[in-house]
Amino acid sequence: MKKLLCTVLSTVLAISSAAALNMSAYADSANTQQVSYNYWYNSSTGYTDENVHTRQMEKLDRGLIAIKTDGGVYLSWRLFDSEDNIFGSADKNVSFNVYRDGKKISEVATKTNYVDSTVGTNYSVAPVINGVEGEKCDAVTVYNNSYFDIPLSKPDDETIYDPSGNELATYSFFPADCSTGDVDGDGEYEIIVKWTSSERDVGSPGDPAYSGTVHLAAYKLDGTKLWKNDIELGKNVYSSAHTVQFLIYDFDGDGKSEVMCQTSLGSKDGQGKYVSNAAQTDEEIKAITDEENSTADYRGYGRITEGKEFLTVFNGETGVAMDTINLPTTRGSENGVDYGDDFGNRSNRFVSDIAYLDGEKPYAIYLRGYYFGRNGKQRTSIAGISWDGTALSPTYRFDTQKGQEGYYDGAYQYVGNGNHNCTVADVDNDGKDEFITGALCMEVNDDNEFRPKWCTYLQHGDALHIGNYDPTHTGFEFFTVHEDSGTNSLSGNDITLDFGMSVIDAETGNIMFHEGASDDTGRGVMADVGASGYYQIWSAKNSARQSNGGTDFTTATSLTGRNTPSMNFRIFWDGDLYDNLLDGANITDWNGRNMSNIFSAGNYDCVSINGTKANPSLQADLFGDWREEVVYPTTNGMALRVFSTTDTTDYKIKTLMQDPVYRSGVAAEQTAYNQPPHVGFYMGKEVFDTRTLTSIAVTTQPT
Secondary structure (H helix, E strand, C coil): CCCCEECCCCCCCCCCCCCCCCCCCCCCCCCEEEEEECCCCECCCECCHHHCEEEEEECCCCCCEEEEECCEEEEECCCCHHHCCCCCCCCCCCEEEEEECCEEEEEECCCCEEEECCCCCEEEEEEEECCEECCCCCCEEEECCCEEEEECCCCCCEEEECCCCCEEEEECCEEEEEEEECCCCCCCCEEEEEEECCCCCCCCCCCCCCCCCEEEEEECCCCCECCCCCEECCCCCCCCCCCCCCEEECCCCCCCCEEEEEECCCCECCCCCEHHHHCCCCHHHHCCCHHHHHHCCCCCCCCCCCCCCEEEEEECCCCCEEEEEECCCCCCCHHHHHHCCCCCCHHHCEEEEEECCCCCCCEEEEEECCCCCCCCCCCCEEEEEEECCCCEEEEEEEECCCCCCCCCCCHHHHCCCCECCCEEECCCCCCCCEEEECCEEEEECCCCCEEEEEECCCCCECCEEEECCCCCCCCCEEEEECCCEEEECCCCCCEEEECCEEEEECCCCCEEEEECCCCCCCCEEEECCCCCCCEEEEECCCCCEEECCCCCEEECHHHCHHHCCCCCEEECCCCCCCCEEEECCEEEEECCCCEEEEEEHHHHCECCECHHHCECCEEECCCCCCCCEEEEEECCCCEEEEECCCCCCCCCCCCHHHCHHHHHHHHHCCCCCCCCCCCCCCCCHHHHHHCCEECCCCEECCC
């Protein structure tokens, strides 16, 4: 067997497995995986050793999948961070032995997919390092299609009554947003499904304004339902895209993901018990009786503007509530008026994500209130909450209202700068994540305070993206659109607001490009579809622009007029390094002239969710190589249909789920107005060209 050799130019980093470790004290290293990241690429210096950081994340299996195609059997599997010498921590690249029905049929060196022209019964792969074969993964059988179904147990229809007991309406449940995590520690992802019946917008919920309830359920990829009962949030948690932000992540480092979300009186866990019973440190919550839980009704005339608000962490494998605390981002004043109105619109808008704020362990970030108010008041409240396996701790707090925990003199100037979504990245390369929403970037500073790192003061917007697209600009480009006009003077300077779209240096907050518009710019995208420049930006109110490097932006003539791309998700689907675009049930690709359709889930009896937002239930690198999977509900809502590409690729990249920016993006994907995950590292072709692989070709053994 030939050995895999790797030649690396001296100007480019060879990420070493001997890099200095930053092992998190919270994690059980036997059940988690140390991964590396390096986002500090620049075309003049490449990558350098001092910019490598590490952290503990979930431990995954090989994720092999086998799909029958016209050409035989398509195989695809994960490359781990520790096996990737381009974007990971390996010294050398790793080849793989491929087995059909227990017999070795090939050694694959330059990629992590393979097409077997002979259709076998089962397949497995094993890594080969320095000529020595490692552990072979469990064998998988062959799917007949490029998708499989996860059958769902739909909750019974629910009838909604007003507080007087009058029957209002009966609704059926339908699967909505999903998220993912390895809840049982077997190395394979599970899917957590959010079920809604009558979901309403908190701003214009209709008349009467009563929403349905929200259920959460957990499924293995083979369709096994994990919890005895659904988590039922009850009538005191309003069902809206803005209210129920649920996070799935291994918060305590035991190798199994937990579930965290907003709850209230009446909320039940996956064993049918009220979540207040699980309170570990708050005796007042613990003392709430089952009768109080069953009778409490905070709905008023439908909207919820009063009553107790909790945050609960659930065991992801069993659904059991493990701790419940008062929601750190409080409603505060009566009817939440300090957030900007008295009917629960602005006070009931939340976003959430996962961030390693201290560089050591993950925190659940919950933000409440991101608008300016209509009553002369406004408030933004943010908390970073950890779970150590015993208790929830709202360690980091920020608040713009005097008297609230996290307030400091000067905090008020940052009100009104959030989005309907958020993102997380280590934007300044210090090993600690920053949390960004709209015009505001938050960090834990050197004094261990949770404070704004920068703010553009361009206020609220509906869409955002982050990426490492421009090799002439070190670090991340952050893109967002705006829905405000006028002047913001809270910073002491008059900041002109004229809608439009902006590209921002994510480290400094400096605006690299801004183009105004005449109206609320509701949607926008930053991606590199391969059409022109280093990357492209476009919005609902602005023509497409291409980045020529740094602050140099010009019109992207190939993406204007009839060729204007969709304004929703980006995705890796085909075999090149460029973004494809996902909108509704369709994936499109730049064909040299325009964006053309290459996949449609609608052809497979599937539908998108969230109305005009038209997104899948989930987009993530769930298994296989670095291309992404998409999950849609079937039209009858009785199953989730999981699609995977069968396009081959010659690029060999670690699983995207071991890239911290991408993994946080997946966690936040379900929040409010869903946005797609992005990778944190620069994926230009020159990275692969300069990291030349002198390697063996694919060799086939006699059958």
